[in-house]
Amino acid sequence: MATHHYNLSEQFEFTGKAKILSIVGIVIGVLAIAYGFLTDAHERTFANLLLMAYYFACVCMSGAFFLAVQYVAQAGWSASILRVPQAMAKTLPIAVIILLAVIGLGLYTHNLYHHWHAEGLTDPNSPNYDKLIDGKSAFLNVPFFMSRQVIFLAIYSFFAVKLSQWSAQEDLVGGLNYYRKSFKNACIFLVIYGFTTPIFAFDTIMSLEAHWFSTMFGWYNFAAMWVSSLATIAIIIILLRKAGYMSWVNNSHLHNLGQFIFGFSIFWTYVWFAQFLLIYYANMSEETVYFYKRFNNYEAWFYINLILNFLAPVLLLMDRDSKRSENILLTVSIVVLCGHWVDYYQMIMPGVFEFGTKSGSGFGILEIGTALGFVGLFTFTVLSSLSKKPLIAKNHPFLQESLNHHL
């Protein structure tokens, strides 16, 4: 075996262009949101905020999920790249606070979730009485809804932060204690995560249209958040490599990430299609309404969604050599990230406002600005937390296996 000489205390410096661009992004985001509120497009602004806050939180929590999966599988290949998902996991508490603020304010101002949170919906004597919502009100009521959100997100944040802290301690102390601890807690986290993310997705996104439901929705969202998180990890690693960091990451590591993105893009399509097919086949009007809205009012988006999230990764990443190529993997990862924005856009927008009303359901400054703002915020927070620790977990027990990774 060839011996490698890598600088195991290499540290990322967050300065220069990356820092300026991320701050510019945040400023654009703040301006766009201010513009949205000043032009009285409250619902649309809230819908955009919910979209991006949900996206932000999902990418970060799937970073923690990635860590947990690597520990539970006792994976060796990823030992040298774990600092990137750790930085994402450490950012989760910030994302959670933003998401909870958006959900709380949206409920309070009646801009979000007004399908099940409005005056008199559960009062049989009120003209607004809605029998279906009343039937669901044992689950869909504000105190229970908010406590579910807080509890789930607090648990995810706890494990995310702990998994990354233990790895930092491992750097100082060495030995197997922290690895065993991470393994045990990763098992617990995965069980909790697996059972609660569908409910989290039902609550945050599906309840925007409270009359409709789909049992596939939880896994559909899980697939979306997992693949977008993998794409984010790939982008960060490739950009760090292009900036001269992480010289130990070789084509085989990229190959593994590429396989993950390829595989889970297909998994996303499978779940997306399964949800569609069940409704299409059953052809019940109360179920088809979901696709009726999306297909008639957002027809172009409907197909763009499939092209970006299914056709692009499948065709571009099918070949072995393209999974190993930095530039192709980077391109596909960016396409997939844009694709899942489109995916979330379609889940959220038709549920928040009626098509063709004043606040409209367009695509413009507000959508682009909010997205850029959150991209800037994500870059700023994740890169700041990445710069606090060395870029490699030098006492990880599988580090040698990862440095010699060869496919």
Added chain:
Amino acid sequence: MSNIKYILGSFGDPDEMMHGIEKLQENNIKIHDVYTPMPIHGIEAKLGVKRSRLDIAAFFFGITGTMTMLTGVYLATVVDWPINIGGKTHFALPDFIPITFELTILFCAFGLVGSYYASTHLFPGRAPRVMDLRATNDRFIIAVDAKENTEHTKIDELLKGAGALEVKYNERKYISYE
């Protein structure tokens, strides 16, 4: 002219075998093939083995399955026996995606098993062709074509120098034909 067809260097250690490959290659002796009881990292690159074309075969087997199913469904639901199901068009594509997918996988899997049997001459009921039986157990074998490379003593020395436990001279290519 001797009847020796193949010279086999039998190694007990994969690193020594890799060393043996290097030695032979330095002396421009062409290696016929290498047989090992377990996969060895980097050996394909060292021997210059060409990339497998199995993936291309897989694609064509798969596409055959897709076309077979779509044609079959079209013949059944449109040409032969059109029925109105839930007011949908006769050829309601989304309904048939799952089964098309299944048949793609089935054709692909059967095609690949068939290709594998054909390329390795492994068929049910036929004795496998093996140059040295211990290559399936605990030995790492380098096979050199004795007709092409005539310096037999030099090959013997090189193999033994690299750590070969035993050098065999086979008059038949495969020992387990019978």
